Amino acid sequence: MNSLAVKTEGLTKVYKDFWKRKSVSALTNLNLEIKHGEIFGLLGPNGSGKTTTVKLLLGFLHPTRGKSWLLDEPSGHVKTKNKIGFLPEESYLYKFLTAEEILDFYGKLFNLSRKERQKRIDELIHIVGLHPYRKRLLSKYSKGMLRRIGLAQAIINDPELIILDEPTSGLDPLGRREIKELIRTLNQQGKTILLSSHLLSDVQSICNRIAILNNGVLQVTGKVNELLSRSDVTEFLVKNLSDSDLESVKEFIRGKNGEVISMHPHLSTLEELFVNIIQHRK
Amino acid sequence: MILTLAIHTVREAIRKKIPHILISLGAIVLAISPFISTTHEPDALPKIMLTVFFQAVALLCVTGIILFSAVSLPHDIENKTIFSILSKPVSQFKFVAGRTLGFALLAAFILVALGLVNIISVFFASAHLPPEHRGIFKARKEFGAHHFHIQGKIHHEKEGIRWVMGGREGIAIWHFSHLHEKAKNIPPFEVELRLKLDSSRNVADTIPLSIGIEGIQSKENKTELVSAKADETVTLGIPPEIIRKNNDIKITVFPTLTADYIGTAHNTIKVFSIQKGFVFNYAKALAITFLKFLLIIAIAVMGSAYLSAFVSILSAFAVFLCGHLLDFIKDFSLLLHHSGAHEHGLPGMIKKPSGFMIYMDYFFKKPLEWISFILPDFKKFDILSYLLKGIDIPIETIGFSAGYTVLYVAICTLISYILLKKREFF
Ligand SMILES: Nc1ncnc2c1ncn2[C@@H]1O[C@H](COP(=O)(O)OP(=O)(O)OP(=O)(O)O)[C@@H](O)[C@H]1O
Ligand SMILES: [Mg+2]
Numbered sequence: 001m002n003s004l005a006v007k008t009e010g011l012t013k014v015y016k017d018f019w020k021r022k023s024v025s026a027l028t029n030l031n032l033e034i035k036h037g038e039i040f041g042l043l044g045p046n047g048s049g050k051t052t053t054v055k056l057l058l059g060f061l062h063p064t065r066g067k068s069w070l071l072d073e074p075s076g077h078v079k080t081k082n083k084i085g086f087l088p089e090e091s092y093l094y095k096f097l098t099a100e101e102i103l104d105f106y107g108k109l110f111n112l113s114r115k116e117r118q119k120r121i122d123e124l125i126h127i128v129g130l131h132p133y134r135k136r137l138l139s140k141y142s143k144g145m146l147r148r149i150g151l152a153q154a155i156i157n158d159p160e161l162i163i164l165d166e167p168t169s170g171l172d173p174l175g176r177r178e179i180k181e182l183i184r185t186l187n188q189q190g191k192t193i194l195l196s197s198h199l200l201s202d203v204q205s206i207c208n209r210i211a212i213l214n215n216g217v218l219q220v221t222g223k224v225n226e227l228l229s230r231s232d233v234t235e236f237l238v239k240n241l242s243d244s245d246l247e248s249v250k251e252f253i254r255g256k257n258g259e260v261i262s263m264h265p266h267l268s269t270l271e272e273l274f275v276n277i278i279q280h281r282k
Numbered sequence: 283m284i285l286t287l288a289i290h291t292v293r294e295a296i297r298k299k300i301p302h303i304l305i306s307l308g309a310i311v312l313a314i315s316p317f318i319s320t321t322h323e324p325d326a327l328p329k330i331m332l333t334v335f336f337q338a339v340a341l342l343c344v345t346g347i348i349l350f351s352a353v354s355l356p357h358d359i360e361n362k363t364i365f366s367i368l369s370k371p372v373s374q375f376k377f378v379a380g381r382t383l384g385f386a387l388l389a390a391f392i393l394v395a396l397g398l399v400n401i402i403s404v405f406f407a408s409a410h411l412p413p414e415h416r417g418i419f420k421a422r423k424e425f426g427a428h429h430f431h432i433q434g435k436i437h438h439e440k441e442g443i444r445w446v447m448g449g450r451e452g453i454a455i456w457h458f459s460h461l462h463e464k465a466k467n468i469p470p471f472e473v474e475l476r477l478k479l480d481s482s483r484n485v486a487d488t489i490p491l492s493i494g495i496e497g498i499q500s501k502e503n504k505t506e507l508v509s510a511k512a513d514e515t516v517t518l519g520i521p522p523e524i525i526r527k528n529n530d531i532k533i534t535v536f537p538t539l540t541a542d543y544i545g546t547a548h549n550t551i552k553v554f555s556i557q558k559g560f561v562f563n564y565a566k567a568l569a570i571t572f573l574k575f576l577l578i579i580a581i582a583v584m585g586s587a588y589l590s591a592f593v594s595i596l597s598a599f600a601v602f603l604c605g606h607l608l609d610f611i612k613d614f615s616l617l618l619h620h621s622g623a624h625e626h627g628l629p630g631m632i633k634k635p636s637g638f639m640i641y642m643d644y645f646f647k648k649p650l651e652w653i654s655f656i657l658p659d660f661k662k663f664d665i666l667s668y669l670l671k672g673i674d675i676p677i678e679t680i681g682f683s684a685g686y687t688v689l690y691v692a693i694c695t696l697i698s699y700i701l702l703k704k705r706e707f708f
Contacts, residue, residue: 015708055707055708058365058368058369059368060365060368060706060707060708061706061707061708062706078371078372078373079371080371081369081370081371081372082371084369086365086366086369088362088365088366088369090362092361092362092363092365092366093363093366094290094294094363094366096293096294096297096298097293097297105286105290106366106370108283108286109283109286109287109367109370109371109372110370110371111283153366157370
């Protein structure tokens, strides 16, 4: 059998209320296979079943039908969790601890030695950019800071598989870029990453493969560049050409029976502008 | 791992200032206790202090611990902080066990802190007590007589009391056996007499008694003359050299004057060995109180594994109260049983049980019987009377309550684990 990082078979979840009457079909018959070393994006609008999928994978919820495996062990297997990192949708952390203390606590739950913990904590606090606030209580953290510490705790055990539920939510553009870079770095170290998001640009820029959910039903799954590429359209981005040069390029294309769909001065994105300004201030 | 979770729990409590609040409240109650008006017995004050601690302060602590332990798990689930634990390699069992251990550590800490305050103030309050009123500071082990008879004449017998006239007309003799097993580490022994006294003399303030203590094995004996007052217990030390050589002793008592009488019975005289002393006994009492706390914690955690915070607080309190009222519940279910049995005495016509009785049986008696079977019986943890009488808490009592608690906690933790395992976290 081929080893897979994540596998689901007909995974279905129907939420029932206490009296088992009203029910919501949050996820219907999901079949997914994520290979080792992929960055997999789970996309979908609000309420499409992304978080439900993640909770089923981790064994917090019991499926109504179907099965799922993480690293070839059934969901909920305790030992496998040594090799898994998880960032929940919101940062549900113990607010009465400081950043250092909470990382130390989670490190202990992974049975890391004191030395290892010390080293990991220093590293991680730097990676997520919280070193000025490492002794501050989490109850005094801002939302984005909580998100960052959440991310740090998700990778404290140097996991093989990292499951991130909307990792960039609540982060400023700089933070988003940093997190995206972090995810890429982790992936280069050979880690498999499953992330859910509805921020399409984030997903597009980092994921190898995606699945799109709507109303709990899988709509499409595949490689990002395959899903997006159109073989009959080509995009140019050129610099330092005069207007007359551009006209002659247009002429040349028409001469080859091509069609120019659009041609306009390039706008840099607001994100680029924002990042430029903030980074220059530092 | 369990310890990590336990320390985490304790830290949570400390950061939320729970021990601070409980210890200061407890200290306030202890500080008020000397002002409770009491009888004028010299040792009333230390006794009140002990009572207040083991009743009121313990109740206060139990309340605090129930509040905290019943709330903590539902909060974890509500605030979804449980995700960050269960996504780590922590089984539900370790989670429950860690939490329970954490609450236990917390309870132990609070108990010891308040216990120290209590014991120190008890020592202060009784610093100036004369020796004969320092009974509570002993931790004695009681020996009853295994044989009792009157040698010579019984003057008369009334209501089970045998009266003996003085001047060797009759001599009351008690035998005590198996006072100690090994020859080493023999504690001091004393004998306590609660005789009834009477006299035909006109002015009889005190009655002179001759008390003999004789070793059965070595035949050594020692006689003492004591003047006894009516209604006062006489306490005599038993000479160590007699105890050292004898496992069994004989105690003889008679009034020296022919005009005096003593009333005796099997249990008039008791022998006590003086064990390690008050502090050790107090520590044992604290330990048993702690076991009681542990039991309630396990129940509160079990409730909170399935119920919401509010409901689990209520149910833990309910169990606590019912545990204390268990005797009442038992009596009540017996009562129902009795009224049912009554019908058999009635003539055949009405012998057929009425619908009402069947109803009572199924809706009250059966559930009550079950409840009294399932509920913890806190009567087994009642140690205050030992302390107040200065009697050593028997090691069997500790063993029994420890075994009881361990069994109970194991079952509760197992149930909590199963409940959590079955549970979904939304
Ligand atoms: N505990 C619950 N009880 C009943 N229905 C629920 C519960 N949790 C989620 N749902 C429903 O299940 C569906 C999927 O929810 P889910 O949280 O998985 O969506 P999502 O894709 O993560 O959305 P978002 O982008 O807003 O985070 C929604 O219709 C939601 O209302
Ligand atoms: Mg979601």
